[in-house]
Amino acid sequence: WAARLVLALGAEAKIDVVPGSAEYALPFTTLEHALKVESELKMLERRRFGKKSPPIQVAIVGLGYSGVELAATISERLKNTGTVKAINFQTTICPNAPPGNREAALKVLESQNIQLFLGYSVNCIREVYASEDSGSMVADAKVGGDDKKLVLELQAAQRGLQSQVLEADLVLWTVGSQSQILRLQPPDAPYVIPLNGRGQVETEETLQVKGHPRTFAIGDSAALRDPSGKFLPANAQVAFQQADFAGWNLWAAINDRPLLPFRFQNLGEMMTLGRNDAAITANFIEGLTLEGPVGHAARKLVYCLRMPTDEHRVKVGVSWLAKGAVDSLASLQTAVSNI
Numbered sequence: 351w352a353a354r355l356v357l358a359l360g361a362e363a364k365i366d367v368v369p370g371s372a373e374y375a376l377p378f379t380t381l382e383h384a385l386k387v388e389s390e391l392k393m394l395e396r397r398r399f400g401k402k403s404p405p406i407q408v409a410i411v412g413l414g415y416s417g418v419e420l421a422a423t424i425s426e427r428l429k430n431t432g433t434v435k436a437i438n439f440q441t442t443i444c445p446n447a448p449p450g451n452r453e454a455a456l457k458v459l460e461s462q463n464i465q466l467f468l469g470y471s472v473n474c475i476r477e478v479y480a481s482e483d484s485g486s487m488v489a490d491a492k493v494g495g496d497d498k499k500l501v502l503e504l505q506a507a508q509r510g511l512q513s514q515v516l517e518a519d520l521v522l523w524t525v526g527s528q529s530q531i532l533r534l535q536p537p538d539a540p541y542v543i544p545l546n547g548r549g550q551v552e553t554e555e556t557l558q559v560k561g562h563p564r565t566f567a568i569g570d571s572a573a574l575r576d577p578s579g580k581f582l583p584a585n586a587q588v589a590f591q592q593a594d595f596a597g598w599n600l601w602a603a604i605n606d607r608p609l610l611p612f613r614f615q616n617l618g619e620m621m622t623l624g625r626n627d628a629a630i631t632a633n634f635i636e637g638l639t640l641e642g643p644v645g646h647a648a649r650k651l652v653y654c655l656r657m658p659t660d661e662h663r664v665k666v667g668v669s670w671l672a673k674g675a676v677d678s679l680a681s682l683q684t685a686v687s688n689i
Contacts, residue, residue: 354564354600357531357551358593361570361584364526370475371411374500375523378416390520391427398431406432409502409518411472412525413438415447415585418455419622420522425462426624435465435516437472439507439525444621446583450639451619454629457641467516469508475521476501527584531571546573555611557596566599568592574612582614590656591615620649625677 363377376390377383394406406428410421413436425434436443436459443459443466444452459466478499500521504514529549544552544560550573552560557572559565569589574582582588591614599609618632628646631639640648650670657663 352564354566354603356596356600357559357565357567357571358569358589359530359571361527361529363523364528365523367526368472368474370477371472371523374475374477375411375521377523378420379527387522391424394519395431406520407435407518408432409435409437409500409516409521411437411521411523413443413466413468414524415444415621417524418443418459420524421464422455422458422462422623422627423625425464433465434462435467435518437467437470437502437504439469439471441469441508443468447621448619448631448639450631450637450641451621451629454639454641454645455621455623458623458627467504467514469506469511470504470514471507473503473505527570529571548573556599556609557592557612558599558609564603566596568596576614587617587619588614620652622649
């Protein structure tokens with residue numbers, strides 16, 4: 351009996367892209383990153399609490415799914431105390447999303463007065479400090495910790511646009527990722543595992559690594575094309591389905607049964623657009639997009655059904671109900687206070 355190996359390491363943020371991005375921008379791909387963003391937002395909110403201070407400025411680089419969801423959620427949180435500026439290289443948001451999801455997301459972003467800079471790339475990020483005497487911004491002259499600002503220099507990526515300079519208190523980077531498989535490559539034999547230009551493992555249709563039939567790769571670790579020759583998207587839906595096939599093929603390989611070729615079934619896409627807002631497009635019902643509170647409820651239902659056991663579903667459901675009750679009570683208290 352020979353051992354088998356499954357490579358499912360996911361991807362990590364590729365943040366060292368332009369000068370200053372690694373030093374001053376925060377990625378958003380792990381729980382640790384999310385906790386860091388939460389900590390930074392709380393610190394900015396505490397500094398401005400009860401003061402006549404300028405609004406908090408948050409810049410988000412990239413308007414794929416992660417960037418759009420972040421922009422909508424943070425803008426909803428800040429309300430009138432802050433401004434969200436969102437930058438994207440393409441002239442549209444979520445270019446690979448279904449039209450219904452993209453339109454719903456754009457509607458939410460515009461309704462929250464999020465400043466969109468479409469058709470721009472970030473040239474560099476630098477840190478400046480406010481001069482207390484003149485009120486101007488001075489680079490690399492540390493006047494005081496609370497006066498720190500980040501400056502993003504934007505370069506036009508499309509004709510007809512002018513370069514821009516933006517200020518921000520917090521920069522979140524959602525563009526680019528790289529496979530963690532590169533870390534496994536032995537320094538004395540860097541090409542033992544066949545990789546493509548993005549650092550992903552090249553696999554057969556059965557999810558076996560090319561040249562290594564006892565090793566499988568799934569998710570962000572794998573480079574697999576659909577029947578039309580296009581790379582499958584690096585998202586949870588693909589990885590979830592690949593996990594089922596990999597499990598079956600492992601059993602089949604051990605028991606000398608035929609292995610199944612992976613076939614991706616696109617069931618649709620979902621995105622969060624705030625606390626009580628979402629968009630969901632089902633691929634099996636052409637033209638149907640659920641958005642707003644209805645989309646939010648449908649998204650929660652889908653996630654609950656995808657939990658691995660009934661115990662998980664009950665725990666998640668109770669957690670959501672408890673959070674909803676707390677949020678409703680907080681809203682009621684706010685309304686009573688305003689009256």
